Amino acid sequence: MKVLQINSVCGIGSTGRIATDLHNILLKQGHESYIAYGRDEPQNCDTAIKIGSKFDNYSHVTLTRISDRHGFGSKKVTREFIKEVERINPDIIHLHNIHGYYINIQILFEYLKKTDKPVIWTLHDCWSFTGHCSHFDFISCNKWETGCFKCPQKKEYPTSLILDNSENNYLMKKELFKGVKNLTIVTPSEWLAKLVKKSFLSEYAVKVINNGIDLNLFKPTESDFKKKNNLTESFIILGVASGWSERKGFKHFMELSKRLKENEQIILVGLSEKQKKGLPANIIGITRTNNIKELAELYSLADVFLNPTLEDNFPTTNLEALACGTPVVTFNTGGSVESISSETGFIVTQGNMDQVVNSIRNVKLNGKGKYTEKCIERTALFYDNQKCFKEYINLFSKR
Numbered sequence: 001m002k003v004l005q006i007n008s009v010c011g012i013g014s015t016g017r018i019a020t021d022l023h024n025i026l027l028k029q030g031h032e033s034y035i036a037y038g039r040d041e042p043q044n045c046d047t048a049i050k051i052g053s054k055f056d057n058y059s060h061v062t063l064t065r066i067s068d069r070h071g072f073g074s075k076k077v078t079r080e081f082i083k084e085v086e087r088i089n090p091d092i093i094h095l096h097n098i099h100g101y102y103i104n105i106q107i108l109f110e111y112l113k114k115t116d117k118p119v120i121w122t123l124h125d126c127w128s129f130t131g132h133c134s135h136f137d138f139i140s141c142n143k144w145e146t147g148c149f150k151c152p153q154k155k156e157y158p159t160s161l162i163l164d165n166s167e168n169n170y171l172m173k174k175e176l177f178k179g180v181k182n183l184t185i186v187t188p189s190e191w192l193a194k195l196v197k198k199s200f201l202s203e204y205a206v207k208v209i210n211n212g213i214d215l216n217l218f219k220p221t222e223s224d225f226k227k228k229n230n231l232t233e234s235f236i237i238l239g240v241a242s243g244w245s246e247r248k249g250f251k252h253f254m255e256l257s258k259r260l261k262e263n264e265q266i267i268l269v270g271l272s273e274k275q276k277k278g279l280p281a282n283i284i285g286i287t288r289t290n291n292i293k294e295l296a297e298l299y300s301l302a303d304v305f306l307n308p309t310l311e312d313n314f315p316t317t318n319l320e321a322l323a324c325g326t327p328v329v330t331f332n333t334g335g336s337v338e339s340i341s342s343e344t345g346f347i348v349t350q351g352n353m354d355q356v357v358n359s360i361r362n363v364k365l366n367g368k369g370k371y372t373e374k375c376i377e378r379t380a381l382f383y384d385n386q387k388c389f390k391e392y393i394n395l396f397s398k399r
Helices: 013-028 054-067 075-088 105-115 166-177 190-196 250-257 273-277 292-301 316-323 353-366 369-382 385-398
Strands: 002-007 032-037 048-050 092-095 119-122 183-187 205-208 235-240 264-271 283-287 304-307 328-331 345-348
Touching: 002 013, 002 075, 013 032, 013 316, 013 385, 032 075, 075 105, 092 385, 105 166, 119 385, 183 190, 183 385, 190 205, 235 292, 235 316, 250 264, 250 283, 250 353, 264 273, 264 292, 273 283, 292 316, 304 316, 304 353, 316 328, 316 369, 328 353, 345 353, 353 369
Parallel strands: 002 032, 002 092, 032 048, 092 119, 119 183, 183 205, 235 264, 235 304, 264 283, 304 328, 328 345
Antiparallel strands: none
């Protein structure tokens, strides 16, 4: 088979790593594989195809900021990209995130309908069936079920500072995304699958394929981080995100820091330089890293991984922590809970810091070692990317 994946990034971030992991598995099995991407530098893919330039990205951002027309910029570069797709002539087109300021969804879907090639579309969030936002749990909005208008999250990603075009965006997406003859939707979580079936995308078959991770990379890994930072006697609580905001639970870590004992320490990965400057002494801040070995070391040295997310699909950070033998405490949010069992962590009520503290104290009381083996076993059984992505290969083969 010849497979073309399309995603906002290639080899970085959770969706970028999912794309390159699948790419490498396809290559190992003798298939031909390409990844088209829109932003940043590609990693772990020799056949990556860049869509547009930084200037094109910025132009799309400007269009979004002014007129709330995210997904409708990048016309010229998308037409050029479609010519490249026709040259490659893939057997399967696999979409991931088609938002992210890099591609024109109208031109793309007009091509998909015309070419009639099999299309797999993995949804990593809810943007495909809303008029603006990528998540709506935080504000409990259900306008997407019948039709978006007067968006209460206009200034959230993808931010519009002036106009609200959510009603028109919703209608345009509905018209564009429906009616592709040979399209299957994949969601990483049961939670998102249920939402899709309530949306205007309900005409399509929906298959749940959990995100998988590379267990050769994410595994218990030794490091001297604790020694270098004088933390050898400390109980470590880790948080990892591509960026920290209220929705990701930043304020909950700040609240937690006020409740910690003397020998308890938080490490937060993915902070901005500005956020790092305002941290209390019991939080060590680290900016975003795509160094997998460094991430595995941090997951491994932690005693517990805390994910106080207020909206999420199926976070790979949970899987990465489990694979490194670290139990997870997560809010009961979206699909975040689906990877956690009673033997590998704790699910707590959204925003309930008393439950968070009690869960962390349970891990401390029992010792991390009580959970480590079960955490590693669970990831090997359910989230090994070799097994998860085999489902993708099978799905490709049936198209």
